Amino acid sequence: MDNSIAHLKLTGTQINYYFLCQRKLWYFAHDIQMEQNNDAVYLGKLIHETSYEREKKEIDIDGTIKIDFIGKDRVIHEVKKSDKVEEPHIWQLKYYIWYLKQKGVEGVTGKINYPKLKKILDVVLENGDMEKIETIMVDINRIITSPLPPVVNRMKICKSCSYGDICWV
Numbered sequence: 195m196d197n198s199i200a201h202l203k204l205t206g207t208q209i210n211y212y213f214l215c216q217r218k219l220w221y222f223a224h225d226i227q228m229e230q231n232n233d234a235v236y237l238g239k240l241i242h243e244t245s246y247e248r249e250k251k252e253i254d255i256d257g258t259i260k261i262d263f264i265g266k267d268r269v270i271h272e273v274k275k276s277d278k279v280e281e282p283h284i285w286q287l288k289y290y291i292w293y294l295k296q297k298g299v300e301g302v303t304g305k306i307n308y309p310k311l312k313k314i315l316d317v318v319l320e321n322g323d324m325e326k327i328e329t330i331m332v333d334i335n336r337i338i339t340s341p342l343p344p345v346v347n348r349m350k351i352c353k354s355c356s357y358g359d360i361c362w363v
C-alpha cells in the first residue's frame with residue numbers, strides 16, 4: 195500500500211460519493227447532512243432492511259467499512275435500490291474487496307443486489323483497480339481536507355439530491 199494512504203480510514207459512502215458527486219462527498223465529510231427527510235433515502239433504507247432478512251446485515255469492519263452481508267465462498271453483498279448510478283456502487287464494492295485484501299483476506303468477490311429490479315451485478319478487482327483505488331483515496335483526502343466544497347456543474351442527479359437546496363439557491 196502507498197504510505198500516503200496508510201492512515202486514511204475512508205468509508206464506503208465516501209468512495210461512492212466520490213463517483214456520484216464530489217461536492218456531496220465534501221458536505222458529507224464535513225457533517226453537513228440533509229438526507230433524513232429525503233424520500234429516496236428512506237426508500238433505500240426500507241429496501242435494505244426488508245431484503246435478505248435471513249442474512250446477517252451490516253458487518254462493521256474496523257469502524258471503517260460496513261458490508262451489507264456476506265454470502266458463501268467469500269462473496270460480499272451490497273444492497274441497492276436503483277441501478278441508475280451503477281459506477282459509484284461498483285467502486286464502493288471494489289473498495290471493500292481492496293480493504294479486505296489489505297487485511298490479508300484474499301479471494302473475496304462482490305455482488306451488488308438490486309432486489310427491486312431483481313438484478314444482481316458481479317464485481318471483482320480487475321487489473322489496475324488496486325492502483326486506481328489508491329489514487330482515488332489520495333484524491334478523496336485532497337477534496338475533504340479542502341476548506342471549500344468543489345464547484346460542480348448541475349447534473350441530472352441534482353434533481354433528487356437532498357443537498358439541492360444549498361447547492362442551487
Ligand code: SF4
Pocket residue numbers: 215216217218346347348349351352353355356357358359361
Ligand atoms: S445537488 Fe447536485 S451538486 Fe449539489 S450535492 Fe447534490 S448532486 Fe452534488
